[in-house]
Amino acid sequence: MNGKKLLLCSIVFLLMMIIPLSSFDNVQKSEAFSPRILQKGSSGDDVIELQSRLQYLGFYKGKIDGLFGWGTYWAVRNFQSDYELEVDGLVGSATKNKLEKASQYNKQWVHEQLRNDREFTYYGGTPLEQQTKKKGGTGKSNQQQQQQGNQQQKNQQQNQGNQQNDNTQPQPTSVNVPSGYSQNDIKLMANAVYGEARGEPYTGQVAVAAVILNRVESPTFPNTVSGVIFEPRAFTAVADGQIWLEPNDKAREAVIDALNGMDPSGNALYYFNPATATSDWIWSRPQIKKIGKHIFCK
Amino acid sequence: MLRWLFIAVLSIAVVGTAFWGYQEHQEKNAILIQAENNYQRSFHDLTYHIDSLHDKIGTVLAMNSPRSVSPQLAEIWRITSDAHSEVGQLPLSLLPFNKTEEFLSNIGDFSYRTAVRGLDKEPLNDEETKMLEKLYQQSGEIKRELRNVQHLALENNLRWMDVQLALVNHDQPADNTIIDGFKTVEKNVETFSESSFQEQLNGVSKNDDKEIKLEGGKINKKEVKSIAGDVFQLKDGDLKITSSGDGSDIKVYSASFEQDNKHGYMDITEKGGYVISMILNRDIGEKSIGLHDGMKKAEQFLTKLGYENMEAYNSAEYSNVGVYSFAYNQDDVRIYPDSVQVKVALDNGDVVGLSARDFLVNHQERDVSEPEITIEEAKKEVNPNVEIQEESLAVIDNDLGEEVLVYEFLGTLGEDTYRIYINASDGFEERVERLKSTEVKFDTSA
Numbered sequence: 001m002n003g004k005k006l007l008l009c010s011i012v013f014l015l016m017m018i019i020p021l022s023s024f025d026n027v028q029k030s031e032a033f034s035p036r037i038l039q040k041g042s043s044g045d046d047v048i049e050l051q052s053r054l055q056y057l058g059f060y061k062g063k064i065d066g067l068f069g070w071g072t073y074w075a076v077r078n079f080q081s082d083y084e085l086e087v088d089g090l091v092g093s094a095t096k097n098k099l100e101k102a103s104q105y106n107k108q109w110v111h112e113q114l115r116n117d118r119e120f121t122y123y124g125g126t127p128l129e130q131q132t133k134k135k136g137g138t139g140k141s142n143q144q145q146q147q148q149g150n151q152q153q154k155n156q157q158q159n160q161g162n163q164q165n166d167n168t169q170p171q172p173t174s175v176n177v178p179s180g181y182s183q184n185d186i187k188l189m190a191n192a193v194y195g196e197a198r199g200e201p202y203t204g205q206v207a208v209a210a211v212i213l214n215r216v217e218s219p220t221f222p223n224t225v226s227g228v229i230f231e232p233r234a235f236t237a238v239a240d241g242q243i244w245l246e247p248n249d250k251a252r253e254a255v256i257d258a259l260n261g262m263d264p265s266g267n268a269l270y271y272f273n274p275a276t277a278t279s280d281w282i283w284s285r286p287q288i289k290k291i292g293k294h295i296f297c298k
Numbered sequence: 299m300l301r302w303l304f305i306a307v308l309s310i311a312v313v314g315t316a317f318w319g320y321q322e323h324q325e326k327n328a329i330l331i332q333a334e335n336n337y338q339r340s341f342h343d344l345t346y347h348i349d350s351l352h353d354k355i356g357t358v359l360a361m362n363s364p365r366s367v368s369p370q371l372a373e374i375w376r377i378t379s380d381a382h383s384e385v386g387q388l389p390l391s392l393l394p395f396n397k398t399e400e401f402l403s404n405i406g407d408f409s410y411r412t413a414v415r416g417l418d419k420e421p422l423n424d425e426e427t428k429m430l431e432k433l434y435q436q437s438g439e440i441k442r443e444l445r446n447v448q449h450l451a452l453e454n455n456l457r458w459m460d461v462q463l464a465l466v467n468h469d470q471p472a473d474n475t476i477i478d479g480f481k482t483v484e485k486n487v488e489t490f491s492e493s494s495f496q497e498q499l500n501g502v503s504k505n506d507d508k509e510i511k512l513e514g515g516k517i518n519k520k521e522v523k524s525i526a527g528d529v530f531q532l533k534d535g536d537l538k539i540t541s542s543g544d545g546s547d548i549k550v551y552s553a554s555f556e557q558d559n560k561h562g563y564m565d566i567t568e569k570g571g572y573v574i575s576m577i578l579n580r581d582i583g584e585k586s587i588g589l590h591d592g593m594k595k596a597e598q599f600l601t602k603l604g605y606e607n608m609e610a611y612n613s614a615e616y617s618n619v620g621v622y623s624f625a626y627n628q629d630d631v632r633i634y635p636d637s638v639q640v641k642v643a644l645d646n647g648d649v650v651g652l653s654a655r656d657f658l659v660n661h662q663e664r665d666v667s668e669p670e671i672t673i674e675e676a677k678k679e680v681n682p683n684v685e686i687q688e689e690s691l692a693v694i695d696n697d698l699g700e701e702v703l704v705y706e707f708l709g710t711l712g713e714d715t716y717r718i719y720i721n722a723s724d725g726f727e728e729r730v731e732r733l734k735s736t737e738v739k740f741d742t743s744a
Contacts, residue, residue, distance in 0.1 A: 036588030
């Protein structure tokens with residue numbers, strides 16, 4: 001009997017030792033950066049850590065969203081200049097080491113906030129409980145409410161993004177978009193590309209997206225993406241409703257390629273499928289090339 | 299009894315179907331009328347705007363003081379843009395109506411250029427006045443034709459839905475007043491657009507008219523195969539080579555291949571054998587290298603293709619690919635028109651995309667003149683609220699399509715970052731851009 005009791009006691013004792021130790025581990029240990037060099041445009045876990053650490057030190061006042069944008073860029077440069085590092089906006093090992101020494105990072109807490117889609121900040125010297133806000137409603141607004149001030153002051157931000165399952169890595173809550181375009185423009189174009197050219201090779205899809213953009217630039221067509229897409233009789237997929245099919249990732253990637261300057265069509269303004277073209281006029285356009293089933297022309 | 303019940307049920311069904319059919323019919327008509335009304339509105343607005351365009355040009359001719367000419371030209375610019383968007387809403391895209399649209403946007407460009415240049419310093423010269431007179435006369439002709447079409451359309455109750463049908467059913471001889479009317483307008487514009495704008499507006503309509511000069515001799519298909527095979531790391535047997543048609547402003551060979559889930563496409567200029575664009579599509583796996591290492595790969599790739607002095611000025615990560623923009627750097631001056639985009643897969647660092655058209659079209663050895671004002675003088679031209687963080691010299695294309703030497707300032711104002719270009723010879727604020735390259739994710743589960 002006594003032996004069993006002793007065993008139980010020791011198990012309980014051991015558990016008591018282990019639990020605090022492990023949670024202590026999670027809270028205090030600085031999760032190290034991966035060895036990748038970060039620069040403007042990077043995204044992911046490392047950037048979440050970078051932003052948290054910069055915010056801990058008060059350099060970064062924006063939202064911790066896992067995306068290395070301009071705000072993060074200036075924060076990095078200011079940090080580098082204050083800590084006598086080379087000011088280049090690149091986060092290499094020297095910058096990372098200095099950051100790790102100067103700041104603390106509670107990965108578990110930050111990730112939990114991101115996963116639960118909460119508004120939060122991560123300033124050093126302020127208890128964490130005061131820096132998070134339970135989310136009310138669906139939180140669709142994307143304004144940032146900020147009160148600038150010293151680190152003691154509550155600095156609130158809104159944070160939103162994909163709801164994640166609890167055991168997955170939190171995703172960055174912002175995304176890179178080609179300058180001047182929104183995710184919604186990309187979606188609309190992806191719809192058009194998918195409706196028009198889903199059976200085509202990837203290059204053909206990029207070319208269709210490029211034609212839409214060439215039309216926006218051209219003096220003879222409307223000046224917006226939506227104007228070009230919804231111009232009456234311009235695209236058959238719009239006329240017969242195929243534009244409202246859900247596009248796949250390939251179409252989306254093709255659109256992003258086109259927005260980033262790819263144009264395999266060779267500056268074309270029109271394209272047609274010779275098997276189904278109904279207009280004689282379209283045949284009179286000077287042709288540039290054929291990609292897949294489509295002939296692209298001026 | 300059963301028979302009567304049967305008849306009753308049947309007749310109810312018939313009446314019900316008839317009622318339902320009637321309702322559907324009504325709904326369809328309502329929608330047709332709505333669509334028709336949208337077309338009608340665009341059409342009548344268009345005629346009205348062309349009318350007032352003609353009017354305004356006329357009044358500019360009669361005006362004397364630059365103070366009243368400038369706003370009037372700005373007004374003309376606005377009206378052309380309205381008219382242009384109305385043409386875009388009419389179901390005309392299969393009808394050759396581009397000359398008229400181009401004419402409209404040319405008027406817009408002309409009035410914009412003259413309105414913004416400050417007529418106090420540089421009033422309209424004789425040539426421009428002559429140009430305006432011509433525009434006045436030409437817009438008058440367009441106006442007359444359009445008013446004519448409008449009159450016929452109203453008189454005969456013509457509907458745009460019929461135009462659409464006539465355009466779709468191409469087999470029938472298109473005997474449609476509206477179509478014919480628009481064709482006449484187009485024909486008229488065709489005769490005068492060529493001569494009048496060519497000398498005045500060179501280089502405004504993007505760089506389409508720019509002569510493209512490429513160095514080097516012509517290459518043959520065999521060389522194309524070896525260039526493409528080299529970049530794609532393929533044996534040349536797998537490549538399909540085609541050459542471009544008459545419409546292409548740069549003669550190119552296109553090399554493509556399909557190979558287990560891999561698809562590649564490349565354009566190589568016939569003259570000189572430059573790779574103008576390249577796409578390699580495949581499934582891209584987990585990210586294993588960072589954005590920065592990807593940039594190194596992009597740089598190596600450019601060096602291999604023979605690009606020198608290229609400087610990355612932008613980078614962004616899109617789900618496991620990195621996209622980089624490079625610009626040519628000549629004696630520490632960044633030449634933005636000579637830009638190249640490179641796309642790198644971040645799973646293994648392969649280059650999966652290249653777009654070098656801008657570079658090939660614009661690149662030349664330039665005489666970059668010394669800036670005439672100092673950087674301190676240029677800084678004074680920047681809004682004092684903007685905190686300048688970075689400064690450099692650059693060459694950009696300005697609003698008028700000319701290359702100018704500028705001081706480039708990156709600065710912050712509140713939470714936003716701005717890029718400001720100050721002309722290095724006269725301190726003119728050429729352009730201010732708010733840099734926004736990220737966007738908060740919208741809830742995708744919604």
